[in-house]
Amino acid sequence: MDSEAFATLPPPPYYAVVFSSVRTGADEAGYGEAAQRMVELAREQPGFLGVESARGADGFGITVSYWESEDAIRAWRRHAEHAATRERGRAAWYRHFELRIARVERAYGWDAGDGPGRTDAPA
Amino acid sequence: MDSEAFATLPPPPYYAVVFSSVRTGADEAGYGEAAQRMVELAREQPGFLGVESARGADGFGITVSYWESEDAIRAWRRHAEHAATRERGRAAWYRHFELRIARVERAYGWDAGDGPGRTDAPA
Numbered sequence: 001m002d003s004e005a006f007a008t009l010p011p012p013p014y015y016a017v018v019f020s021s022v023r024t025g026a027d028e029a030g031y032g033e034a035a036q037r038m039v040e041l042a043r044e045q046p047g048f049l050g051v052e053s054a055r056g057a058d059g060f061g062i063t064v065s066y067w068e069s070e071d072a073i074r075a076w077r078r079h080a081e082h083a084a085t086r087e088r089g090r091a092a093w094y095r096h097f098e099l100r101i102a103r104v105e106r107a108y109g110w111d112a113g114d115g116p117g118r119t120d121a122p123a
Numbered sequence: 124m125d126s127e128a129f130a131t132l133p134p135p136p137y138y139a140v141v142f143s144s145v146r147t148g149a150d151e152a153g154y155g156e157a158a159q160r161m162v163e164l165a166r167e168q169p170g171f172l173g174v175e176s177a178r179g180a181d182g183f184g185i186t187v188s189y190w191e192s193e194d195a196i197r198a199w200r201r202h203a204e205h206a207a208t209r210e211r212g213r214a215a216w217y218r219h220f221e222l223r224i225a226r227v228e229r230a231y232g233w234d235a236g237d238g239p240g241r242t243d244a245p246a
Contacts, residue, residue, distance in 0.1 A: 005183040006143060006221055016225050018139065018187055020129060020175050024235070052143050054177040054185045060128040062177045062185040064141055090233060098129055098232040102139050102225035109221040110213060112147070 007050025007066055012104045014049055015067045021097035023059045031093045034085050041081060047072025066104070073101060130173025130189055135227045137172055138190045144220035146182045154216045157208050164204060170195025189227070196224060 023031070042048050047068035055061030067073045076082060089097075146154070165171050170191035178184030190196045199205060212220075 005145060005181070006219065012223075016139075016141065016223065018141065018227075020177075020187075022128060052183075052185060054143075054179045054183050056177045056179065058128070060175075060177050062175060062187060064143075064185060064187075090235075094233070094235065096129065096232070096234045098230070100135075100139065100227045100230040102227040104141075104223045104225040107221070107223040109219070110217070111219045112213075112217065 005052065006109075007052050007064075009049050009066055009107065012107050014104050015070055015073055016102045016104050017065045017067070017073060018100040018102065019063045019065075019097060020099075021061055021063075022095045023055075023061070023093055024095045025059065027092050030088070034088065034093075038082065038085055041079070042076065045072065045076050045079070047075070070101070128175065129232075130175050130187075132172050132189055132230065135230050137227050138193055138196055139225045139227050140188045140190065140196060141223040141225065142186045142188070142220060143222075144184055144186075145218045146178075146184070146216055147218045148182065150215050153211070157211065157216075161205065161208055164202070165199065168195065168199050168202070171199070193224070 039051055042051060042065060049066040049068060051063065051065040053061065053063040067076070162174060165174060165188060172189040172191060174186065174188040176184065176186040190199070
């Protein structure tokens with residue numbers, strides 16, 4: 001269920017890039033096309049593990065991409081088409097963004113189908 | 124600008140709890156009230172740094188809370204009212220969630236007001 005929205009990831013450790021942004025609202029079509037293209041391109045990169053994204057009606061959004069290593073993140077950053085699209089983002093699509101790169105150390109999930117017997121994983 | 128949506132954080136390192144979820148859609152009012160209360164309560168906890176949240180029309184959402192240390196995250200996890208609200212979440216509000224705890228190692232931001240001279244921070 002919801003397999004499109006949730007990233008299926010290996011056990012930690014791995015890396016996360018948390019990208020929080022507010023859109024300008026300009027060039028909706030260009031943004032949508034580029035965002036889809038960037039996800040497709042990211043999926044082809046060595047070390048890419050998955051991506052999750054949500055944006056509310058207020059224009060504030062969070063995208064988290066997951067990677068095997070910091071080297072994989074650096075290589076994606078240097079990718080020419082990705083770099084060109086980032087420039088378009090700053091020129092037209094984003095009013096403000098924050099980017100945080102983190103090492104995921106623990107992870108767990110829960111599904112309603114797990115039933116009431118399921119307890120929290122230890123923190 | 125957008126000070127309500129973006130967390131204002133100190134320089135890394137610090138910790139992030141990435142909570143991705145799909146709502147059931149049940150008990151919208153109860154959920155909204157509890158979500159607001161949990162943010163208020165989190166802000167009172169030692170070591171809490173900030174929180175960002177986005178949920179799309181499809182019901183998929185990402186909330187990232189930021190903390191000074193893993194100990195602060197553990198203490199919040201053990202908070203009685205937070206624990207009780209988590210139980211309500213599993214019983215009624217969430218169909219599925221994934222939780223990842225990560226150490227933020229690098230961070231930077233960008234604002235349209237920074238102008239064209241601003242270049243990317245090094246990866």
